[in-house]
Every structure is written in C-alpha cells, then in structure tokens.
Amino acid sequence: MSNIAYIPGDGIGEEVTRQGIKVLEYLDGVYNLGLKFEKFDLGAERYLRTGDILPDDVLNKLESFDSIYLGAVGDPRVEPGVLEKGILLKLRFYFDQYVNLRPIKLYKEEFSPLKGKGLEDIDFTVVRENTEGIYAGIGGFLKKDTPDEVATQEMISTRKGVDRVIKYAFEYAQKFGREPKLTVCDKSNVLTYAHNLWQRSFKEMGKKYPDVEQNHFLVDAMTMKMVRNPEVFDIVVTCNIFGDIITDLGAELQGGMGMAVSGNINPESISMFEPVHGSAPDIAGQNIANPLAAVLAAGMMLRELGYGNLTPKVEAVVKQALENKMVTADQGGDLSTDEVGDYLVKTLKSNE
Amino acid sequence: MSNIAYIPGDGIGEEVTRQGIKVLEYLDGVYNLGLKFEKFDLGAERYLRTGDILPDDVLNKLESFDSIYLGAVGDPRVEPGVLEKGILLKLRFYFDQYVNLRPIKLYKEEFSPLKGKGLEDIDFTVVRENTEGIYAGIGGFLKKDTPDEVATQEMISTRKGVDRVIKYAFEYAQKFGREPKLTVCDKSNVLTYAHNLWQRSFKEMGKKYPDVEQNHFLVDAMTMKMVRNPEVFDIVVTCNIFGDIITDLGAELQGGMGMAVSGNINPESISMFEPVHGSAPDIAGQNIANPLAAVLAAGMMLRELGYGNLTPKVEAVVKQALENKMVTADQGGDLSTDEVGDYLVKTLKSNE
Ligand SMILES: CC(C)[C@H](C(=O)O)[C@@H](O)C(=O)O
Ligand SMILES: CC(C)[C@H](C(=O)O)[C@@H](O)C(=O)O
Numbered sequence: 295m296s297n298i299a300y301i302p303g304d305g306i307g308e309e310v311t312r313q314g315i316k317v318l319e320y321l322d323g324v325y326n327l328g329l330k331f332e333k334f335d336l337g338a339e340r341y342l343r344t345g346d347i348l349p350d351d352v353l354n355k356l357e358s359f360d361s362i363y364l365g366a367v368g369d370p371r372v373e374p375g376v377l378e379k380g381i382l383l384k385l386r387f388y389f390d391q392y393v394n395l396r397p398i399k400l401y402k403e404e405f406s407p408l409k410g411k412g413l414e415d416i417d418f419t420v421v422r423e424n425t426e427g428i429y430a431g432i433g434g435f436l437k438k439d440t441p442d443e444v445a446t447q448e449m450i451s452t453r454k455g456v457d458r459v460i461k462y463a464f465e466y467a468q469k470f471g472r473e474p475k476l477t478v479c480d481k482s483n484v485l486t487y488a489h490n491l492w493q494r495s496f497k498e499m500g501k502k503y504p505d506v507e508q509n510h511f512l513v514d515a516m517t518m519k520m521v522r523n524p525e526v527f528d529i530v531v532t533c534n535i536f537g538d539i540i541t542d543l544g545a546e547l548q549g550g551m552g553m554a555v556s557g558n559i560n561p562e563s564i565s566m567f568e569p570v571h572g573s574a575p576d577i578a579g580q581n582i583a584n585p586l587a588a589v590l591a592a593g594m595m596l597r598e599l600g601y602g603n604l605t606p607k608v609e610a611v612v613k614q615a616l617e618n619k620m621v622t623a624d625q626g627g628d629l630s631t632d633e634v635g636d637y638l639v640k641t642l643k644s645n646e
Numbered sequence: 647m648s649n650i651a652y653i654p655g656d657g658i659g660e661e662v663t664r665q666g667i668k669v670l671e672y673l674d675g676v677y678n679l680g681l682k683f684e685k686f687d688l689g690a691e692r693y694l695r696t697g698d699i700l701p702d703d704v705l706n707k708l709e710s711f712d713s714i715y716l717g718a719v720g721d722p723r724v725e726p727g728v729l730e731k732g733i734l735l736k737l738r739f740y741f742d743q744y745v746n747l748r749p750i751k752l753y754k755e756e757f758s759p760l761k762g763k764g765l766e767d768i769d770f771t772v773v774r775e776n777t778e779g780i781y782a783g784i785g786g787f788l789k790k791d792t793p794d795e796v797a798t799q800e801m802i803s804t805r806k807g808v809d810r811v812i813k814y815a816f817e818y819a820q821k822f823g824r825e826p827k828l829t830v831c832d833k834s835n836v837l838t839y840a841h842n843l844w845q846r847s848f849k850e851m852g853k854k855y856p857d858v859e860q861n862h863f864l865v866d867a868m869t870m871k872m873v874r875n876p877e878v879f880d881i882v883v884t885c886n887i888f889g890d891i892i893t894d895l896g897a898e899l900q901g902g903m904g905m906a907v908s909g910n911i912n913p914e915s916i917s918m919f920e921p922v923h924g925s926a927p928d929i930a931g932q933n934i935a936n937p938l939a940a941v942l943a944a945g946m947m948l949r950e951l952g953y954g955n956l957t958p959k960v961e962a963v964v965k966q967a968l969e970n971k972m973v974t975a976d977q978g979g980d981l982s983t984d985e986v987g988d989y990l991v992k993t994l995k996s997n998e
Contacts, residue, residue: 358774379835406761409875443805449780449799452797487799488785489799517891517894518894521899538833551870556803606883
C-alpha cells in the first residue's frame with residue numbers, strides 16, 4: 295500500500311504527469327502495488343485565487359503520504375521565484391529531502407550535443423545536497439537602495455548535512471555505480487570554510503567505502519570535464535548550488551530538459567519526484583508537451599516506494615518510445631502528450 | 647612608456663609567457679611602445695625556499711607598474727589553494743581588479759566540442775565580477791571537527807561593486823559587442839538578497855544604455871544555453887563564482903584551456919593578464935607547452951595599455967598559427983613552445 299500525493303501544479307504539469315499516472319496505474323493493476331493517489335491543488339491558480347501558496351493544513355496533510363508526485367510550478371502572472379520557493383523549495387526543506395537525485399543519461403544517440411559522445415559516454419548520476427548550502431535563504435540587506443548598500447547571502451554547511459548526503463552517495467555508488475566510483479565536486483580552494491568541511495567529510499566517509507574509487511573535481515574544472523569526457527563520471531556528489539548548475543548542464547548533455555528527472559529524497563520519510571522542465575505556459579493545455587521526464591520521475595518514485603524492479607521497465611518503454619519515434623514533436627515524433635502515455639502503457643503490456 | 651611586472655610563476659608559466667614577451671618585444675621594436683619588463687620571482691619555488699608567498703615589499707613595488715603579466719601558479723608540493731589564494735586572488739583583490747574579462751572565442755572549427763557549432767556561434771565575452779561575492783573569504787567554523795560542526799561562507803555583494811562591473815559590461819558591450827547585447831547571469835530566484843541586488847543594479851543601470859539589448863539567464867539555464875545555442879550570447883556579466891564556472895565551461899567550448907585568457911582589470915589602475923591554464927607541472931620544462939593563451943593574454947594587455955590597435959594583430963597571428971598547424975602537439979602540430987613563439991613573431995613581421 296502506498297499513498298501518493300499528486301500535485302500537478304502549473305502549465306503543462308497536469309498533462310505530463312497524467313501520463314505518469316497512467317503508467318503507474320497500469321503497473322498497479324498488474325503487480326497489485328496498492329497505489330492510491332490524492333490530488334492537491336497547489337500552484338499559480340490557487341495562489342492567484344486565494345493568496346495561498348502552501349498552507350499549513352496542506353503541509354500537515356501531506357505528512358501522511360508515502361510519496362509526492364509533482365508536475366511543475368511557475369506562471370508568468372506570478373513574480374519569478376515565488377512559487378518555486380514557496381512550493382518546491384518549501385517541500386524539499388520541510389520534508390528534509392536531503393538528497394536530490396539527478397540521473398544524467400543519454401537515451402538516444404542523436405540527442406547528444408557533443409561530438410563523438412554517445413550512449414555509453416553520457417551516463418552518470420548526480421547526488422545533490424538539497425537542504426542547505428547557499429539555499430538556506432539566510433541573508434539580508436544593509437542600507438538597501440542606497441549607493442552604500444551591502445547584500446549578504448549565507449552558505450551554510452553542517453557536518454550532519456554534508457555527512458548524510460555523502461554517505462547516501464557512497465551507498466548509491468555501491469548499489470548502482472558501474473565501477474563504482476564517487477566524485478566529489480566543490481570549490482574547496484576558494485570556499486575554505488564551507489567546502490573545507492565537504493573535503494573533510496568526503497575523506498573521512500571515504501575510508502568506510504574502500505571498494506568505491508574516489509576522486510575530486512573543482513566545480514569549474516567539472517563543467518569542462520563534463521563536456522570533454524563525460525564518460526569518466528559514475529556517481530557525483532556536490533553541494534546544493536553546484537548541483538543545481540551541473541545537473542542543468544547535464545540535462546543539456548542528455549538532449550535538453552525533455553528527459554531530466556529529479557528525485558527529492560528523504561530515505562527515512564517522504565520523498566518527492568518531478569520532471570525538471572518547468573511549467574512551459576506557452577504550450578500548456580495543447581496536449582503537445584513531452585511527458586517522458588514526468589514518466590521517468592514516476593519510474594524513479596517506484597524505486598523509492600520499494601518497487602525497484604519496476605523502475606527499469608519504465609525506463610525501457612521510454613527508450614522504446616524514443617527509438618520508435620512514438621514521441622512528441624520536440625523529440626522528433628508527431629504524437630500528442632496523451633498518445634505518448636497510451637503508447638507507453640501499451641508497450642509495457644506487450645513487454646510482459 | 648609602460649612598465650610591465652612580469653611574474654612567470656610555476657611550472658610551464660615561464661616557458662609560455664616567454665613567447666608572449668617575444669611578441670611584445672617585437673611589437674615594441676616596431677611601434678616604439680617603450681615597454682619595460684621587470685621580472686618578479688613569485689610562486690612555489692620561492693615559497694618552498696623562503697616561506698614567502700607575496701611579501702608586502704613586493705606588493706608595494708608592484709604598485710609602481712602599469713600592468714602585470716602572469717604565467718601560472720600552483721605546484722604539487724604545495725597544498726592546493728595556497729598559491730592560488732596567496733598570489734592570484736591576493737593580487738586581484740589588492741589591486742581591486744574588479745573586472746575579470748574572459749573572451750570565449752572559437753579559433754578553429756574542429757576545436758568545437760559541439761555538434762554543428764562553429765566559429766560564428768562560439769564567440770562571446772564574459773565580464774566576471776572579480777573582487778567580491780563568495781570569494782570574499784569571509785566565514786568560519788562552529789564546533790569544528792565535531793558532529794555538530796557548522797561551516798559558513800559569506801557571499802557579499804555591494805552596490806558599488808556590482809554597479810561598477812555592470813557599468814563596465816554595458817560600456818564594453820557598446821564598444822565591442824556585436825549587437826550589442828548584454829546578458830546578466832545570476833540565481834536571483836534563490837539568492838534573494840545578494841542576487842536581488844544584482845537584478846536591481848542591472849535594471850537601473852540598463853536604463854542608461856537603451857542602445858544595448860538586455861536579457862537575463864539564471865545560471866543553471868545559462869549552462870544549458872551555452873551548450874545548445876552559444877550564438878545567442880554577446881556580452882555576459884555575472885558574479886564571481888558563476889563567472890568562474892561559466893568561463894571554464896566556455897573555455898571547453900573553445901576547445902579547452904589552450905586558448906583561454908583572463909584579464910583582471912582595474913580600469914583606473916593596475917591590471918593583470920594571464921592564461922587560464924594552470925602550471926601543468928607534468929609537462930613543465932620540456933618546451934612542449936602550448937603558449938597561445940599566454941600570447942593572447944599579452945595581446946589583451948596591449949589593449950589595456952592603450953595600444954588597442956595591436957591586439958587584433960596578435961589575435962590574427964594566433965589564428966594563422968592554428969590554421970597552418972604551426973602549433974604544439976596538443977593542438978595538432980609538432981612545434982616546440984619556443985618555435986611557436988618564433989613563428990608568431992615571424993608572421994607578425996610578414997603581415998606588416
Ligand atoms: C526552481 C529552482 C528553485 C530549482 C533549484 O534551484 O533548485 C530548480 O532550478 C531545480 O534545479 O530544481
Ligand atoms: C585558481 C582559482 C582560485 C581561480 C578562481 O577560482 O578564480 C581560477 O579558477 C580562475 O578562474 O582564475
């Protein structure tokens with residue numbers, strides 16, 4: 295039995311996650327997973343209607359769920375950042391989802407923007423710290439709006455916070471790594487406090503995982519290496535802001551946001567899964583949005599719910615959809631959002 | 647008359663800058679620039695010998711120069727960060743070199759790592775803030791080396807510091823931009839203090855430059871766009887850490903560190919020019935290191951010294967060296983470091 299809180303959100307959020315739900319419901323029927331969905335109305339519409347972003351009673355209610363499946367938030371009528379911070383970041387922090395898991399995986403050779411880099415080369419996973427660092431939201435202004443203004447923004451790393459995400463990354467490398475190898479990405483030569491802690495934590499934790507090869511890249515060199523030799527990476531662990539940056543770069547290496555998935559994970563509590571693409575208001579409601587990332591997010595959620603054997607099945611049909619061009623226009627097909635979902639379910643069925 | 651402080655530094659620093667000096671001396675002879683060089687012994691050797699990194703009397707002496715020409719710092723025998731912070735960052739901060747100018751320019755089609763992106767597409771300039779932000783070096787530890795440890799690192803933006811670099815970027819766009827267009831790159835949706843100031847500064851300053859097209863990218867989206875459509879960028883202005891990251895990514899789009907140049911500029915005082923590649927101790931002293939970035943750095947210095955008409959001449963011979971494969975092995979040629987320098991001088995001569 296798993297209770298899933300379903301937050302379609304804004305723009306294309308609803309139409310793409312509907313395909314994820316289709317896939318989940320199909321698997322539920324076959325494997326008797328006992329999935330139950332409850333929909334939550336959060337996002338721009340509600341905010342514009344009521345002024346509520348994420349009220350306490352909703353937060354409290356969400357606590358009784360096993361997982362959250364999120365579409366997208368963001369709307370041109372709302373100031374940028376308000377919904378992202380009020381919903382997305384709020385949920386990550388409230389449920390202490392300290393791991394942001396972002397696979398960088400090329401699904402189709404021709405999507406690679408890099409010369410000579412294909413399916414074998416672009417395939418690694420970033421474990422991003424998701425609850426601290428410069429995302430703490432702490433800072434302020436002195437003499438605001440004067441020529442003497444000073445603005446501060448605090449990057450805070452805690453030993454507990456860094457240790458736990460690095461530990462997760464080592465264990466993830468053991469379970470899912472190819473080699474296995476774990477790379478820590480930081481800027482410890484300049485951030486001599488916050489990232490010195492990262493260095494110490496990584497080295498000490500590393501002693502407990504002698505079977506995992508360990509190395510280090512400064513974030514600037516990391517972005518170069520991702521373009522030149524993405525194949526050297528297996529699992530990468532990094533802080534919140536650098537994770538934000540390198541996973542978007544990674545998404546582009548996969549061929550863009552169309553395939554990028556984000557798992558916001560608290561291994562002991564409630565996790566949240568989302569496609570990384572935004573709400574894309576310009577194409578919302580037209581049944582043309584690409585649902586594959588939303589479907590992959592649903593697949594990743596299954597693993598967290600304890601049905602890890604089903605995750606590869608979902609990945610496999612996504613791959614088939616791409617190979618057979620049973621996809622939306624942005625990915626070279628001519629199906630509607632709904633038709634892609636139907637194709638995925640049909641293919642799951644025929645793969646049995 | 648221009649007095650140039652010459653700091654070859656560590657590893658390949660000396661051999662590559664020697665070629666830059668050759669080029670400068672040749673131009674000096676022809677155009678009577680009155681360049682004078684004085685060499686400063688800074689870097690790992692001195693540090694290991696004397697314990698000095700950058701003593702006050704050297705700093706004081708440097709104040710009487712017009713410009714600094716730097717090779718590279720860094721040595722495996724010294725803890726990472728010590729020389730970089732003690733020399734490179736120290737000089738940037740001491741001389742208040744608030745602009746870090748980094749051209750991202752593809753010199754040879756085949757160096758591009760991106761499918762379908764060539765000389766026309768990869769050609770923009772990043773203006774990186776160089777004296778504040780999270781490079782301030784401010785922060786600390788609480789309960790260090792205990793499970794309750796907290797480490798902080800402060801990002802500080804001042805109105806003066808942000809205004810001046812944005813102003814520089816607008817003027818640079820007017821002078822050297824193609825369109826001209828200025829893109830500000832930040833993470834204002836999350837860094838609601840430090841980068842809110844960036845947003846306000848950019849918008850207000852922008853009113854004074856209505857002839858410059860203005861737009862905005864969040865840093866995560868920026869890295870994607872740089873890979874997908876680098877041609878949309880003309881001039882980009884950004885904070886210290888994001889500048890560090892996106893210029894390395896940009897260097898890779900140029901084909902790697904072999905061509906990456908960094909001008910640390912204080913328009914009212916002493917600027918410093920350096921190739922971005924490090925000291926490469928593994929190949930030092932073998933006369934095989936690629937000197938082109940060091941030569942381009944010398945060319946950029948000429949502009950700052952008031953001989954801007956000579957800068958394109960230097961760029962042109964570098965381009966010719968690449969076209970004619972009169973380069974080192976890493977760039978597809980078979981010349982030594984010295985021979986490349988000689989070729990550049992010879993070509994300057996025959997271009998007259
Ligand atoms: C929307 C934004 C706040 C968010 C982040 O910065 O974490 C997004 O970019 C992401 O990576 O999930
Ligand atoms: C060496 C290091 C301190 C430096 C920086 O981070 O600025 C370098 O990466 C650069 O970009 O010039």
